[in-house]
Each structure stands twice: as C-alpha cells, then as structure tokens.
Amino acid sequence: MKQEKAKKYGMAIDLDKCTGCGSCMVACMAENNVPFREDESDKLLSIAWMRVYKLTNGKPFPDTEICYFPRPCMHCEGDHGHSPCVSVCPATATDYSTETGIVSQIYTRCFGCRYCMAACPYHVRLFNWWDPVWPDGMEKSLSPNVSVRMRGVVEKCSFCFHRYQLATDRAHFEDRKELEEDEYQTACTQACPAGAITFGDLNNPKHAVSQMVKPDHKHGGKPKNPKAFRLLERLGTNPKVYYLSSREWVRRSGDNYLKNEAK
C-alpha cells in the first residue's frame, strides 16, 4: 500500500535519559531473530543491530563523566540521495526507500562482498561469519516476521521494517491511507524503560520526533534544536537518527574536530 505522502522515518534518542541498561539491544535481538554464539565478547564479530556505546569525557577522578550512546542504523539519506552503503552495493541488496526513508537490506541478494561495511561510517553493518545455530528447542522462540540470516551475508538494523509492513497491512485492511504515530514503532523504542527513544515521521510536524529535533528539511534535516545533533554531521550523510544531550562534551563527541576548532 502506498501512503499518501512520502515518509521520512527517524529516531531521536535522549542521551540524558538513556541509562545504558541494554533493553534496546535485547529487544532488537529478540524481535529480529538475531543469533548468538558462545563467546560474544569480540564486539567486532558480535552481531547486534543496536549497540550501546559507553563514552567518557576523558577527565580524571573525580571529574569523570559517562554517557551511554545507543547506535542503530542511521538510515542515511545522503546529500545527493545516496547513502554510503547503497551506492557501493554491487548486488542491489541494499536500497534507500524514498517512500519511508528506510535503508533496506535484502539478505538473499547479498553475496557477502562487505563493501557496504567498509563504506558505512557508523559500523552499523555486521557480517555473518558463521551459520546461526540455536540450541535444541530454542528455534521455537524465532519470529516468522523476520527471516533468519544465513552465513555469508551482511545484516543491519531495519527500523523494524516488518512492523511497518504489518501496520500498513492492517491500515489497508481497515481502508485507511495513513498510519497513526503509535501504529508503527520500533522494538527498541517500545522496550526502552527510560522512554529515551522517540520514533516517528520526520516529515510530519505533528509527530513527537520532529517536534523534538525540529529537522531543517532545506538543509538535509539538520536539527534546529540546539540540544540535538547527529553523528558525523559534517560527512553529509544526513542520518535520520538524532541525539539529544544537555552536555556540551557529549554533543561534541558526535563528530571529529581539530584540536582548537570552535564548533
């Protein structure tokens, strides 16, 4: 079903509220049939679509500060309509949807060249080096809404696209053209016990997410809210994931600056 107006689904994460509890990570794993192995402590190999990083301000005791930083796929739009990963994929396994603003990943098309992983500035893409194995009986916990990925393909956060599909199916069935804001929410947003994640349509000024970050659509969606920032803003990838923090050092850690460069 095509909705009336093009959507630009995006996310705002309030870092002041995020407690680093990890619920978003596990909600995502459980929702998306993410596999697990005996040793997951090598984080370069560990598959987690949503990963919570721990930042510190680098100051010694007792002036040390910590900030937790959840990182899903940024679903970049790119200044010229190209997400870094989409433009390099030789198999058209990943694509940018102008209808939803979501960067897709089609596992059966992917042949594992991992160009996209090299191209992604956010390390959101992960490679299946092994076949996924569930201990006997545990396959029962797998959801039929998300296909299980096989060895040799790249996977990443889809903004729970299957939830969008389910919601649009329902809307279609009920003869509606538009989705309500709460009809389509990602698993991490829903689970976050601190209410730190807000998800919705950035094109819709009524949605909480656009009210929070105030995207400037003339400038690639750059946030007008001074508390809000995006990761590596200056790369021009125009991520659709926004972060909010009241702390200057946290906002500054979202990009790379020269030593004495003023923001």
Next chain:
Amino acid sequence: MKIDRRSFLSFVIGGAAGTALSPLPWKLTDDSAIWTQAWPWTPVPTDGEASYVNSICSLCPGGCGITARKIDNRVVKIEGMKGHPVNDGGICVLGLSGTQLLYGPMRVKAPLKKVNGRFRQISWDAAIAEISNKLGELRSKGESNKFACISGTDRGTVSELLSRFLTVYGSANFTRTPSIQDSYELTLHLMQGVQGITGFDVENADFVLSFGSGIIDGWGSPVRMFKANSSWKNAGGKVVQIEPRLSNTAAKSDKWIPINPGTEGALALGLANVIIKESIYNTSFVNNYSAGFDKWKRHILDGYSPEIVTKVTGIDKAVIVSLARDFAGSKKPLAICGRGQGRTPGSLKEFMAVHALNALVGNINKKGGVWNLPEPDYINWTELKMDSVASTGIQKGRVDGAGIEKYLHARYLLNRLPEIINSADVSPIEVLFVSESNPGYTMPDTSSVKKAFEKIPFVVSFSSYMDETAQMADFILPNHIYLERYEDVPVATGFQKPIIGLSKPVVDPQFNTKYTGDVIIHLAKSMGGFIADAFPWENYEACLKETLGDRWDKLVENGYWIEPEFTAPGWKEGFQTASTRFEFTSDDINSLSRYAPVKPEGDKASFDLVLIPYDSMRLAGGFIGDPPFVIKTVEDTVLKGKDILVEINPATAGKLGLSEGRYAKLTTPKGSAKVKVHLFDGIMPGIVAMPSGLGHTAYDKFLAGKGININQLIGPVEDSSSGHDAAWGINAKLVKA
C-alpha cells in the same frame, strides 16, 4: 566476412557492453547469492496465528507486567505490558529474554535424582515417595527440627505452602534469602513500630539522596525506577548519588559525591548534624510526631560535626554542609539506601541513620516520601492443628538463631547458616528444600556455602534451571517456569501501593515439570495425619484460586490487582511504637552507641586495596543467571573471552605497574582469582571494583565458566545490631600475574 582488427574490437566491446546492459550479470550475481546461501539448515520460522497474553514477570521481585507475543503455540517475544502501574510498557533486559529461559538449554527437563554423583531421571511418584519416606524417618526420630527450607521470598502462596509444611511438620527453619528488605523491615519495626513493607513514592520526590542505591542499576523495581529517573529529568528533580564508583546511577545523577566505601551511615549522621544545627528540619513533624529527638540530637551534635564526618567519609566539609542544606531545603526530599541492587541487607544503623534523615524533613508517609504499606493479607488459610512432634520441633527453635537473644529482631539469618553447619560435627540440618533461590551462587563465601551444602545429607531443589544449588542437590524437582504457571506475585519491590500480580501460563509446560505447590500438597497428603489435614486442596491451582477469592477473575483478566486509592497512614495513625510516635532512637539495639562503619575483612598490612562489588542491569546477579541475549550485551571492558575485568583507577594501576588489559592476581582473605585489569577514571584510587553476576559454574555454555563470582572473594560480615550480613566489600591485594 573478413575479421580485421576493427571488427574484432567492435565485436568484443559491443558484446561486453551488450552483456552489461542485459539483465544477465545481475541475474547471475543474484542467483549465485541464492544458490550459495539458501542452506537447508538455516531455520525458517513457521508462520501462524499471532496472539498476545498478559502476565506478570517474576524473574526479579520488581513485579512488572509483561505481554507475551505468540505465534500459534510458541512464545516469540516478551514485551512490557502497556498500562501496568509498575512498568507501563517498559521492560528490562532480563524480562526481554524470557523466551530464552523458556526454551533454553539451562532448563531442568524432568525430575532428577543424584546417584553416585550423577543425575538420573526419576518419576515424579518415585521422587515424592522417596522424599516423603526420608521426611517420615526424620520425624519419627523426633528430629523434625532438622528440616529446613530456603526460599527466595516469604510472601505469596508458594512460600506460604512451604512454611506451612515446615510448621505442621515440626520445624521453625523456614528461611528467606537476604536482601535490603531485611534491613528496611527492621528499620520500620524499630522506628515506626510497624511490621510492613517499605514503599517509596519516588515519582513525586524532587530531591533524591541515594546512599549508594543503584537507582538505575536495578535497585527496587528496575523499570519503575528508570521511569522515575526520566520523570525527574522532565520535571527538574535532582538526584545526588553517594558512592565510591561512578556507577550508571552516579553517571546519570545531577551530582556524584565519591565517598570512602562503607562510611555512608556516618555521612547521613553528619547531614543530620547540619540540619539540626541550622534548625532547618521539619519542626511540625519532629515536635509533634516524634520521640527521643532531644536525646538523639545531643548524640548527633556531639559526635557528628562536619569536621569529624569529613575525616571518616573523605568528603569535603563544605560539600557536606551544602548537601544538607539542599536536602532539607527541597520541597520533597527523599533519602534511600541499600547498595547497588540491594542484595545485601547492610548495616542496620546505616539504614536507621538514613531513615532518620527522612524523618527530619518530615517525609515519612507523605507524598514523595517513604511509605509504610501493610503486608498482603489475602492468604487466610485455616488455623493449623499440630501434633506433639510438631510442637516439640517448633519449640527447638531456629538453627540460625534468628528471633532470640542477640538476634532478637532478625527473622531470618541465612548468612549465619554455612558457618553453623561447617563448625558442627553433624549438620544440624538433615533435609533442606531450596525454592526459587540459588544460595550456592548468591551467598558470600561460596566455598564455605558449598562445604555446608555437602554436609547436608539430603538436599531437594525445586529449581526450573540447572543452577549452582540444583547441581549440589540430591533431588531436583523442577517447577514450571513463570511463563508456564499460575502464581501470585504479592508485592512489587519498593512500589508505593499495594499491588498483587498474577503470573499466568502463557504456554503449556514445555517439559516434565510440576508446580512446587503441587509437590508440597502431594508430600503432605502422603505423610497423613495433621500434615495432610493442613493441605485440604486438591492441587495448587485450586489452592491459589480459593485463596485469591473474589480477586481471581480480575487478576486473570488484567494480570494485576491494585489498590489505587491507597495512601500511607498519616503521622497520627502511622506509628505504633510505645510512644505512638516516630522513634529517633531505639534502646533495643542501643542505637545511641557510637556508629562505627562496618569494617571489611582482612588486615590492611597484607591487603592494601579494597574490593567492592558493583551491580549492572546487564548482569543478573540473583537467582536467575544471564540468558544468552543478556550476556551478549556485556561490554568487552567487563568480560573478554572467559576473563573478567576489574576496574581500577589509572593512578592505582600506575603504582602497581599494571596497564589496560593486563592479567593480575586478585587476592582477598577469602581466596584469589586471575583477573584482567580495566583502567577507569571513575573510581576512587585504592579501590578495585568487580561486577557481580559472572563466574557461574552452572546454567549453560553461554554463561558458565565466564569470569569470577565475586562471592568467592567476599565473606559475610555480621552486623552487630541485627546479625544480618553487612559486608560491602573486602580488603584485597592486586599483583601482576
């Protein structure tokens, strides 16, 4: 046709361009992806009808509502229940991993009996008959008091059935696993004269002073505390966190005040000193509804001036004074204690000192304050009839000494049990039941706990999971897990309103398991006499339904029952002490004797550092261990491969010649372990912090054998006022390995 250079090149280039423009290369790459990746062994989850079932999670005492998403008969996801008064849609990592606990390899799949050190399957009837024989034998010897039970809680029908069984059998040795509940209960008892539950109206507080409580590290009902934390951020509420390490709670607080570990109680009294000296306390409460203030005031003014407290706590005098002013000057200040997730009861005097701060600002039983909730009263079973064996057995008292002499006020003292058993020639306990708890992992000084368990001849575990205690048991009679059973969840820890939850079977039992309640009822029936008479129900479900009475239908429908209009008893009616007022002092425990911080075990000469545990939401340190998803979220600065990383300040590391990721040997008076070092600026120099929740030897390959169980390195320290475990750490030594 003549083939010249020109036509040859045209043909090749044209062919290449033509092929490239045709769908062929794209079709081939696509096909190769399909041919090489659509393996038959990659599972394809079967589709089916989706449905949702509401229930209550009982993986921790938080009492959250959950919604299970099902596809036909499978549970594929656990989510937070929208609109539930405790968690309203939010859910923690452990709750989210429920499906892994349901279908995972850590389950005990059938009743087991240990024969020659190995578990063999046994039928339910045979197992119950053997246990019933053993209990009958013990009873006929007149040694009914040698039967004991360790339960994760003493509330709700299952633990009531267990303790009723022990009582009518003739034993007073029903024991609950320790937590800050013990200390808060005693605090309410001594200062307010009530036997009840502490509730914290955190949502309405505007200044939270936390003495090391892990507000967002799992203290209280975790999801509710996360929500409260966010509501403070929205409404401008302040949090001040006092602890030696920059925990997540400290990191998210408005002010983190590092303190010498173990001296939190002294700081509370120092703050009271400033509040009294500057007369900024709530005079209406103190003058009209409290007793013993003058006596207490002298004691505080004499002994706890900021100058003295600075020396003990290491906190600057100016910080103490301004903190006291900020606290007393707030509209709804709230002081809470119990370190980390609150699994160790702690020092009673420290709890009373913190509670006295709440009294000084008059926020007892007030909006935004500490409330006193009545114990749940829905379990009203018929009066027990006991035979002479039973009454003689009960009169012999408790093995752990709780309730008499020195330990008059304590109800359960599980922490004393291992030593009592180990120092006796013959174990004073011959048969032990263990339900919904894992003392073999969670109790301090694991090796002595293990020794004690080995000395108990007959141990029965009701665990659904192959945990450390189950491994040591002689019989495992696996209970259904919370997703397969009906069970009342009588309290949500720290919640300010009476609430009863009902866990419902979301799916049929997956394995050959049985309600613990049913096992008890069968056991009682097979033993006959008054014991059988005490359990008139056909089975556990009938018992539960009858007990909950009118509430049953609503509970089944909603998953919970709440008293929404409940408010705490006022200052006039709230105190049932002899004076009918709030008591600042208690003669019972000689509370005016000098407060001394609990000393960690070990001498400073050989152990120059201090080891403290820390709690994290991503490491379940209680009865349930981390399921695979949760252990996956643990950072590589906490666990790397099989190695645990301990945190130390870079300055301390420099002195010891240690650098990031280096192996070191950590030694305490209780034992030693090989660890890796993680340098962390957010920790006081001289302190080593180790996460709790690792070092399991049981469960599954995803959890077992990773890291060190901190309980191997820390022993219990008995609190002189209550007898409970008050250890907050231990002296330690760290050397290069």
